[in-house]
Amino acid sequence: MPSAPPAAPVAVIGMHRSGTSCLAGCLEDLGLNLGEVNTAAPHNKKGNRENPRFWPIHDAVLARVGAAWDDPPGEPIAWTRDEIAALRAVLADYDALPRPWGFKDPRATLLLDGWFEALPELRLTASIRHPLAVAGSLAARNGFDRERSLQIWSAYNRAVLRWRDLTGLAVIDYDAPDYEARVRTVAAALGLDATAPMPFRAEELNHQRIADPAPPSVADLWAALQDAAR
Template identity: 75%
Template structure:
C-alpha cells in the first residue's frame, strides 16, 4: 500500500494546506506545488494543473468551488483523459506521492475511476473559523460560508462511510501527534521534523459553539477525527 497515492481533502480554509505541508515534511511527495500565496504564507501546496481539470468538471455541471455540487459528479471520458494527462507527469515524482485540492472532495468519483487505490486523508475545522477566513479572503457572508462548509464536509463524511478516511481537526491540541500517527499509518517516516505547522498561520481561533444549523454536522466530524 505504500505506493498508493494519498489525497488531502476537506473544505477550503480548513487546514488542508497545513495537513498537506506536514505530510510533505514527513515524506509525502507532492510534485510541483504552490509554496507561497497571498492568503497562505507557506503556500496552499496545490498543483495548478489540477485546478484546471477540476474547475472544468465543476463548470460543466454548473458548479464551482464556492457552489459545490450536491450530487456525485460523473466524469466524461474527456475529463478523465485530461486528468490522466496531468498524472502522467507525476510518473517522475518519487514515491510515496500524493496531492491536495479541496475541490477533489466533491469530485472523487472520477479520481477513483482513474486511481482506485487512492488513499484519503481529510482536515476539518470549526465552521465559524472557516466562515471568518472566507469573510476575510472572499467577503462571503456567514450564511454563504456555512452552506459551502456543510456541502464539503457532508462529502467528507460520505466518503468516510464508503472507505477509510483519516480525519484530523486542524485545531486539535494534539494536532502534531495526530498527524504523525496518520503519517505512520500511511507508511511515512513519522519521526521526521515537521516545521510546516506554525501557530502564526491560524488567524481564526474560535471558542464559541457552532451555529445551531451546523452543530450536528460538526459533532459528526469531530467524532470522525477521534
C-alpha cells in the same frame, strides 16, 4: 473499497480554509512527495501546496453541472471520458516522483469519483475546521457572508463524511491540541517517516481561533465530524 498498497498515492481533502494546506505541508515534511506546488500565496504564507494544473480540470467538471468551488453540487459527479483523460494527462508527470506521492486541492473533495476512476488505489486523509473559523477566513479572503460560507462548508464536509464511510479515511481537526501527534499517526499509516521533523505547522499563521459552539444550522454536522476525528 479494497485497501491500497503502502506506496499508493494520497489525496488530502477537506473544505477550503480548513487546514488542508497545513496537513499537506506536514505530510510533505514527513516524506509525502507533492511534486511542483505553490509554496507562497497572499492568503497562505507557506503556499497552498497545490498543483495549479489540477484547478482547470476540477473547475471544468464542476462547471459542466452548473457548480463551482463556492457553489458545490448537490450530489456526486460522474466524470466524462474526456475529463478522465485530462486528469490522466497531468498524472502522467507523477510517474517520475518517488512513492508515495500526494496532492491537495479542496475541489477534489467534491470530485473524488473521477479520481478513483483514474486511480483506484488512491488513499485519502481529510482536514476539518470549526465552521465559524472557516466562515471568518472566507470573509477575510473572499468577502462571503456567514450564511453563504456555512452552506459551502456543509457541502464539503458532507462529502468528507461520505468518503469516511466509504474508505475509513483519517480525519484530523486542524485545531486539535494534539494535532502533531495525530498527523504523525496518519503519516505512519501512510508509510511515511512519522519521526521526521515537521516544521510546516506554525501556530502564528492560524488567524481564526473559535471557542464558540457551532451555529445550530451546522451543529449536528460539526458534531459528526468531531466524532470522525476522534
